[in-house]
Amino acid sequence: MDLSLSPSEREFREEVRAWLEENHPGAEPESGLEEVMSFRTEWQRKMHEAGWAGISWPKEYGGRGATLIEQAIFAQEMARAEAPSPANVLGLAMGGPVVIAHGTEEQKQRYLEPILSGEEIWCQGFSEPESGSDLASLKTRAVKDGGEWVVTGQKVWTTFAQFAKWCMLVARTDPDAPKHKGLTYFLMDMEQPGVEAKPLVQITGEGEFNEVFMEEARIPEENVIGGVGNGWTVAITTLMNERAGLAFGAIAQIANSLKRLTELAAETRVNGGVAAEDPLYRQRIAQLHIEAETMRLNAYRGLTKTMQSGIPGPEGSLGKWQWADINQAITELALDIEGARAALDRGAGEAVEDGAWQYRFLRSRANSIEGGTTDILKNIIAERVLGLPRLR
Numbered sequence: 474m475d476l477s478l479s480p481s482e483r484e485f486r487e488e489v490r491a492w493l494e495e496n497h498p499g500a501e502p503e504s505g506l507e508e509v510m511s512f513r514t515e516w517q518r519k520m521h522e523a524g525w526a527g528i529s530w531p532k533e534y535g536g537r538g539a540t541l542i543e544q545a546i547f548a549q550e551m552a553r554a555e556a557p558s559p560a561n562v563l564g565l566a567m568g569g570p571v572v573i574a575h576g577t578e579e580q581k582q583r584y585l586e587p588i589l590s591g592e593e594i595w596c597q598g599f600s601e602p603e604s605g606s607d608l609a610s611l612k613t614r615a616v617k618d619g620g621e622w623v624v625t626g627q628k629v630w631t632t633f634a635q636f637a638k639w640c641m642l643v644a645r646t647d648p649d650a651p652k653h654k655g656l657t658y659f660l661m662d663m664e665q666p667g668v669e670a671k672p673l674v675q676i677t678g679e680g681e682f683n684e685v686f687m688e689e690a691r692i693p694e695e696n697v698i699g700g701v702g703n704g705w706t707v708a709i710t711t712l713m714n715e716r717a718g719l720a721f722g723a724i725a726q727i728a729n730s731l732k733r734l735t736e737l738a739a740e741t742r743v744n745g746g747v748a749a750e751d752p753l754y755r756q757r758i759a760q761l762h763i764e765a766e767t768m769r770l771n772a773y774r775g776l777t778k779t780m781q782s783g784i785p786g787p788e789g790s791l792g793k794w795q796w797a798d799i800n801q802a803i804t805e806l807a808l809d810i811e812g813a814r815a816a817l818d819r820g821a822g823e824a825v826e827d828g829a830w831q832y833r834f835l836r837s838r839a840n841s842i843e844g845g846t847t848d849i850l851k852n853i854i855a856e857r858v859l860g861l862p863r864l865r
């Protein structure tokens with residue numbers, strides 16, 4: 474396998490790098506999620522104006538029609554520059570690709586542009602209090618009433634629902650059909666009386682995700698995506714895009730964290746020397762570098778498969794699993810190196826003295842749950858990548 478970039482790909486990388494150097498908006502505000510979201514909205518507007526939002530989308534829908542390699546380069550450069558994430562991450566990574574894959578022409582014309590510009594934020598209403606991993610068992614009901622669907626039920630862990638205009642909602646429309654077949658995928662307007670989002674506070678102290686209560690919320694029939702009863706297929710497209718998009722940015726983000734970890738080890742005194750010279754710490758840091766390299770090579774393997782088949786496949790699950798494991802191990806090691814100091818503060822700032830490692834440690838606990846738990850990803854890899862027999 475040839476992993477070097479072609480001249481045009483190198484040129485593309487230089488273009489992204491130069492733009493980021495010139496336009497990087499600086500560090501995110503630390504005053505709270507509202508301020509962070511408006512900062513990210515402004516950043517996304519700037520990215521969009523310069524043609525850097527939704528680069529994978531076809532040109533006719535406002536994207537760049539970037540190749541998979543260019544998308545990987547872009548994600549790497551964004552992470553390398555430690556550029557903030559755009560406000561509408563879920564719309565860009567999942568909502569847009571789903572509308573492009575399954576939406577009607579009218580839906581594409583209506584929804585895609587405001588996703589790119591960040592004007593309309595999207596959230597993902599899949600998980601429920603009793604349906605997370607087993608998504609197909611979800612209970613939120615949608616009942617047809619003339620030209621509308623009436624929705625009642627509850628979603629949970631809905632990231633950014635408090636800021637969202639649109640929710641990618643999966644609801645049960647046929648309670649008598651087998652569980653995977655009775656589902657429909659809707660775009661629900663969050664700004665209506667029947668919908669209430671209540672933020673839940675995470676271990677980090679932030680309220681990133683929400684409970685969403687729907688009491689006879691209304692959805693016009695033209696907001697069904699992919700046809701009534703076809704919700705499972707559309708939901709799978711959403712999840713494949715979620716995991717496929719993650720790997721290359723995650724690799725660069727891990728490289729940044731490993732660099733910081735090495736700096737921490739070089740400046741922290743342990744056992745009469747510094748941690749970077751202590752054989753046990755050195756071994757753990759080296760092991761993490763090996764795992765990060767394995768992740769990088771696996772990501773290229775997944776990319777090759779996607780290039781061959783044209784759609785993101787189950788290999789994305791492997792990158793998501795490795796990222797969660799490595800990110801958690803890095804933050805655990807950082808706190809081990811900090812020793813007793815690790816217990817002292819718990820901020821969200823970037824400097825060590827602001828508690829950056831503590832924040833990252835606490836946030837990383839969610840990595841093996843969000844976007845599919847590691848257990849579930851292992852099942853997918855066993856069954857769909859390795860071809861092992863199904864347990865059930």
Ligand SMILES: Cc1cc2nc3c(=O)[nH]c(=O)nc-3n(C[C@H](O)[C@H](O)[C@H](O)COP(=O)(O)OP(=O)(O)OC[C@H]3O[C@@H](n4cnc5c(N)ncnc54)[C@H](O)[C@@H]3O)c2cc1C
Pocket residue numbers: 596597598599600601602603604605606607629630631632633682839842843844845846847848849852
């Ligand atoms: C930070 C964060 C953001 C999130 N954002 C969103 C969002 O925007 N939208 C959304 O819809 N959801 C979101 N989620 C929810 C997330 O997708 C679910 O938490 C996840 O899918 C697990 O579901 P659950 O919490 O119901 O756990 P459960 O499915 O109840 O699982 C409980 C435990 O059992 C294990 N388990 C379950 N089934 C199996 C099995 N078949 N084999 C082996 N082990 C199994 C799981 O691995 C887990 O350890 C978010 C979660 C987090 C942490």
